[in-house]
Amino acid sequence: MVSTVGYDVVSACAALRAGITRPAPLDFQVASRDDLAVEAVMGHPLTGVSDGFSGLGLYVHLASLAVRDLLLYARLAAAGSDFWRDTALWVCTSPPRSEDEEDAEALQRLLESRLCADLVRRMGLAIPPEHQRLVPRGHVSVLDAVAEASDALAQGRVRRALVVGVDSLVGEEALRWLAFHRRLKTPEQAAGLMPGEAAAALLLESEAVVRRRQAVSAGLVSAVEVLAPSGDTRDVPPGLALARVIEATTAQASRIHTVYGDLNGEEWRARQWGTALVRFSQRPAFQALRQSWPAISLGDTGAASGAIQLALACRTFLRDPASGDTALVWSHADSGTVASALVHRSEPPAPV
Numbered sequence: 001m002v003s004t005v006g007y008d009v010v011s012a013c014a015a016l017r018a019g020i021t022r023p024a025p026l027d028f029q030v031a032s033r034d035d036l037a038v039e040a041v042m043g044h045p046l047t048g049v050s051d052g053f054s055g056l057g058l059y060v061h062l063a064s065l066a067v068r069d070l071l072l073y074a075r076l077a078a079a080g081s082d083f084w085r086d087t088a089l090w091v092c093t094s095p096p097r098s099e100d101e102e103d104a105e106a107l108q109r110l111l112e113s114r115l116c117a118d119l120v121r122r123m124g125l126a127i128p129p130e131h132q133r134l135v136p137r138g139h140v141s142v143l144d145a146v147a148e149a150s151d152a153l154a155q156g157r158v159r160r161a162l163v164v165g166v167d168s169l170v171g172e173e174a175l176r177w178l179a180f181h182r183r184l185k186t187p188e189q190a191a192g193l194m195p196g197e198a199a200a201a202l203l204l205e206s207e208a209v210v211r212r213r214q215a216v217s218a219g220l221v222s223a224v225e226v227l228a229p230s231g232d233t234r235d236v237p238p239g240l241a242l243a244r245v246i247e248a249t250t251a252q253a254s255r256i257h258t259v260y261g262d263l264n265g266e267e268w269r270a271r272q273w274g275t276a277l278v279r280f281s282q283r284p285a286f287q288a289l290r291q292s293w294p295a296i297s298l299g300d301t302g303a304a305s306g307a308i309q310l311a312l313a314c315r316t317f318l319r320d321p322a323s324g325d326t327a328l329v330w331s332h333a334d335s336g337t338v339a340s341a342l343v344h345r346s347e348p349p350a351p352v
Helices: 009-018 055-074 081-085 101-123 138-154 172-180 207-212 240-249 267-280 302-319
Strands: 024-031 038-043 087-093 132-136 160-168 197-205 220-227 258-260 290-292 326-332 338-344
Touching: 009 055, 009 302, 024 172, 055 087, 055 101, 055 160, 055 197, 081 087, 087 101, 087 138, 087 302, 101 132, 132 138, 138 160, 138 197, 138 220, 138 302, 138 326, 138 338, 160 302, 197 207, 197 302, 220 240, 240 267, 240 326, 240 338, 258 302, 302 326, 302 338
Parallel strands: 087 132, 087 160, 258 290, 258 326
Antiparallel strands: 024 038, 160 197, 220 338, 326 338
């Protein structure tokens, strides 16, 4: 992981558990309440890391930092061609945020044609082109990719999956788009998001493969569900889709200890979660539920948020024995698509 509270997954997750946050003024100003002055929007930029990068270069740079940290954390070599030849890559992003539709479409085409290939080439990974895929679905991108990867692993199409979530909301175009849609937290609008940027990478394997190579698993994903809106959703009660996807994910769970979600300060997200929580809060599995919102420390990290939440859940299992054995992770995209995953504490690998 690379984030504003840590440039590696160990320190970043430790900082998230401690509630550390490092907001900073962005190079973007809005009018103050009295309209006589302007104030800088506060956000969570990766100062000193992403400076001078934009567009494709920014995404490749941040994603490569996350993958490099994964290689160090998992003690893997980038040069292991046999290892990576059996691996599929999912790079998760958000649709470009720009008021100019032509610019947004041009950037999206560039990301689709080059992001995965440039990342693989920069890291020296032997992942074949046919196993590289971009998932530009915003906040649900990572959980969507995990669902696709789970099917690919179960069917034996690949041996492992590398899922990378990367996003930045602190660029000028993104800030203009967020301001135009009145989504920023400003002096005039207390209910809004603080833009962030981050990247996180996950390596997914079946339990059999993990045992065979005697690897140390950080966590076990036992269920993942994705639900896209269909038809006219104007009369659908807020939070109903989120409640349904969580209920499907946790149907077989006897206890959920912690929930990780992408609440980011926007009122509509809080309303969706609150309504969903009412629907299943009386279930015995959800009693004494602890809640964790990484955006409090990192701001809104867009498509990277799902990977950050999964990493935080797994690292918390490892570092905090009292955190329980089961965690729920959920994401809600601007498009209305919702997703959730059930994660368990992993057992130590058995001797082979």
